[in-house]
Amino acid sequence: MTDALWVLMLLLLAAAVLVAVRRRLPVLFWWLVGYPVVTLRVLTSYRATMDACGLTVPASAVRRATARMMGRQAAPVPPRRSLPRPTGSGLVMRLRMAAGQAPEDFAASADRLRHAWGAHAVHVRPTKPGRLELRLVGWDVLADVRPARRWLQAGPLSLPLALREDGHWHVRDFRTVPHELILGATQSGKSVYLRNLLCGLARQPVALVGIDCKWGVELAPFAPRLSALADTPDRANDLLGVLVEEMEARFRLIGMTGGAGPDVVLTSDVWGLPEKVRPVPVVVVVDEVAELFLAASKDDEKRRDAMVTKLIRLAQLGRAAGIYLEVCGQRFGAELGKGATMLRAQLTGRVCHRVNDETSANMALGDIASEAALAATSIPAERPGVAVVGDSSGGWSRVRSPHLTLNDAAAVCRDTSGLVPELPRLDSFRPVVAKELAGPSPAAPIAPTARPVTE
Numbered sequence: 197m198t199d200a201l202w203v204l205m206l207l208l209l210a211a212a213v214l215v216a217v218r219r220r221l222p223v224l225f226w227w228l229v230g231y232p233v234v235t236l237r238v239l240t241s242y243r244a245t246m247d248a249c250g251l252t253v254p255a256s257a258v259r260r261a262t263a264r265m266m267g268r269q270a271a272p273v274p275p276r277r278s279l280p281r282p283t284g285s286g287l288v289m290r291l292r293m294a295a296g297q298a299p300e301d302f303a304a305s306a307d308r309l310r311h312a313w314g315a316h317a318v319h320v321r322p323t324k325p326g327r328l329e330l331r332l333v334g335w336d337v338l339a340d341v342r343p344a345r346r347w348l349q350a351g352p353l354s355l356p357l358a359l360r361e362d363g364h365w366h367v368r369d370f371r372t373v374p375h376e377l378i379l380g381a382t383q384s385g386k387s388v389y390l391r392n393l394l395c396g397l398a399r400q401p402v403a404l405v406g407i408d409c410k411w412g413v414e415l416a417p418f419a420p421r422l423s424a425l426a427d428t429p430d431r432a433n434d435l436l437g438v439l440v441e442e443m444e445a446r447f448r449l450i451g452m453t454g455g456a457g458p459d460v461v462l463t464s465d466v467w468g469l470p471e472k473v474r475p476v477p478v479v480v481v482v483d484e485v486a487e488l489f490l491a492a493s494k495d496d497e498k499r500r501d502a503m504v505t506k507l508i509r510l511a512q513l514g515r516a517a518g519i520y521l522e523v524c525g526q527r528f529g530a531e532l533g534k535g536a537t538m539l540r541a542q543l544t545g546r547v548c549h550r551v552n553d554e555t556s557a558n559m560a561l562g563d564i565a566s567e568a569a570l571a572a573t574s575i576p577a578e579r580p581g582v583a584v585v586g587d588s589s590g591g592w593s594r595v596r597s598p599h600l601t602l603n604d605a606a607a608v609c610r611d612t613s614g615l616v617p618e619l620p621r622l623d624s625f626r627p628v629v630a631k632e633l634a635g636p637s638p639a640a641p642i643a644p645t646a647r648p649v650t651e
Contacts (some may be wrong), residue, residue, distance in 0.1 A: 222335050223284060230334045231287060235280045235344065237313050238289070245312045246274035249305040253294040259286050263562040279331075285363030286291055286315065286333040289434040292326060319362040329391065335356060337363055338596040352374070353477060353520075355396035357389065358583065358595035366595045369480070371467070372417050373587055374515035378524040378550030379560045385581030387414065389547065389597045390524060391605040394418050397650075400611040403619055405439065407432045416627070417602055421609035423478075423517050424625035431625070432488060433499050436506035438621050440482065441521065445621075446475055446517040465516035476617040478509065480604045485525040491530040504535035511542030525548035527556040551582040552574040560625075568592035 217225045252272035255263070263270035274291040281537050291302070299322045302309075308317040315332040321326045337640065344356035344365055348579050353370035357526060368532040370374070380386030397404060403423040406415035412427035419425060426432040436570065446466060453469055464472055482488070489504070491497040511521055523543055540559060548560040554573055561568040564586040571594065586592035615628075 199612065202377045215438065215518075222340075223355075226285070227282070230407075231282045234313060234315060234332065235287065238280055238287075241312065242270070243322070244276065245309065247272055247544075248312070249308050251275065251297070251298065251305060253302060253441065280332075283331075283363060283480065285329060285335070285337050288332075289330045291328050291330055292390060293328065293613070297357070298525045302328060302330070311450075317361060324400050325505045326634065331362055333361070333363055337361065338594065339578075340597045341581070341596045343598045352400060353397075353402065355393065357392050357396065358581075358597040360585075360592045366593070368396075368545070370477070370520045375511050375521040375543045376523070376545030376546045376547065376558060377528065377540065377543035378522065378549075379551055379556055379581070380524075380547075381526055381552045383577075383580055384549035384575075385583065385597060386468065386524060386526075386549050388581055388600055389520075389549070389583065389603065389604075390414075390483070391483070393522065393595050394421070395600065395605050395608040396478055398609050398615070399616060400527070401476060401615060402477050403617050403622070404437070405480045405622065405625075406480060406483070408483040410484055412627075414483045415481065417606040419627035420613035420629050422627055423617060423619055424622040425627040426625060429488065429496075429499060429503070433503050435625050436503055436510070439478070440506050440509055442478070442619070442621050443514055443517045443519055447513075448472070449475070450516070451564055466518040475518060476619070478619075479520050479522060481524070482507070483520045485523050486527060486532060489536065493593075496558040504539065506540050508535060508542065511539060527551065527553065530557050544587060546586045548572040548582050548586075549581075550577060565592055 214229065216227065217228070233358060243252075254260075254383065255270035255273050259273070260270040260482075267587045271467075273294065275294055275297065277288040278288050280287040290446075293299075293302075299320055306308045306320055309330075310318045310332075313332065316335050317333040319331045319333070321331065322329055338361055338575060341359045344359075351369070355368045356365040357368045358366045378386055378389060380389075392647070394404065398418075398421045404418070404427045405420055406412075406418065406422050406426055408415040408425070409429050409432055415422070416427075424435055424438075426435040450463065450469065453463070453473065463469060466477075488499055488507075493498045506525075507521070510519055512521060521543065522537070526541065546560045546564060548557055548569075549572075551560075551572065552558050554569075557569045557572040561572055561584060568584050568586050571592070575584070576584050579596075581596045583595055583597075584592055585595050
């Protein structure tokens with residue numbers, strides 16, 4: 197009786213440990229328990245599952261003849277597969293499709309495969325003609341997102357910003373997708389995404405320019421690393437004009453370098469210039485873009501039209517000059533006024549967090565895929581940071597950025613303030629960072645502080 201009690205206690209202790217590991221260390225639980233169990237389930241039920249999902253083909257004539265000779269009926273043939281290979285969040289199998297099959301057939305049956313094999317999600321990705329990759333995700337990887345490993349942070353202007361639901365990282369590559377639109381309501385995680393972006397860029401030799409017409413509330417904590425900051429519509433208009441002048445000067449530099457001699461390699465953008473004369477990349481972050489479109493008078497309308505025109509010019513021509521746009525806001529629609537739709541067309545990268553209206557989701561993702569806009573409107577409010585990322589190729593996925601506090605992000609910008617590059621045109625817009633006030637000396641009298649009468 198005592199031995200049986202000890203065995204029962206050990207089993208209960210082991211079960212409690214596994215439950216704790218599953219909640220706190222899902223990756224470890226997957227390697228210890230999840231991967232062996234799911235792999236065994238896949239191997240033993242692969243043929244039956246493919247047949248039940250309609251992903252098999254009739255047997256060949258040779259197999260049918262052999263089966264008749266043996267007095268049996270030839271079973272349908274499933275796609276040939278590789279052995280399940282473990283990953284950090286699930287497992288991967290490579291399939292060779294039979295004649296007449298298409299990747300869309302497997303994508304349509306992904307949910308059935310998920311239930312049959314007990315996985316959290318199943319993703320299908322074509323790799324080459326006739327072959328595809330079947331990726332099983334073992335648990336909800338978006339429940340707890342940690343920062344990316346350092347070895348992922350490689351390459352100029354390339355940043356892993358958010359974890360996708362298939363276990364891969366969404367990498368923001370400015371040279372591939374130069375301009376991006378980020379939408380999200382209050383408390384949706386848009387600011388956290390922007391903090392990760394600014395901290396990643398702050399560690400690279402990049403000029404950061406901020407436009408925040410809410411008197412700099414959002415971007416002021418990052419002022420030590422900013423090369424320029426505009427906190428009112430008037431200064432934003434002037435700063436955009438200076439950026440257009442900087443872009444024109446860079447185009448003149450590209451043209452002069454291309455005609456320097458017969459042995460010079462011709463180029464149409466700054467990345468083809470020699471490194472010693474190549475200008476530093478500039479990333480312009482426009483926070484709450486709707487503030488730029490608001491107009492209450494005729495003068496405001498003239499200023500708005502001027503700013504929108506400059507933004508569109510930067511979006512159309514800035515990539516070749518090494519000037520990139522990150523446009524953020526709570527909403528974005530055609531009702532904002534003239535030029536909004538034209539500007540949206542140039543922002544090929546799209547990140548849509550939880551929004552308050554369906555119009556903003558359609559404005560961000562409707563031209564990419566209707567399913568993506570529908571997925572953005574269904575993001576729950578209790579999961580901040582979850583967003584739908586899409587691009588002009590039509591692909592989209594759910595992502596979640598790792599949580600980064602404002603204090604930590606501001607500390608990164610303070611530590612990297614020495615990396616601010618020299619751009620003379622932006623000197624007049626450089627934010628003034630107040631130095632920390634020294635504590636009063638013991639002998640110095642402390643002046644009384646006036647308190648409001650309302651307290």
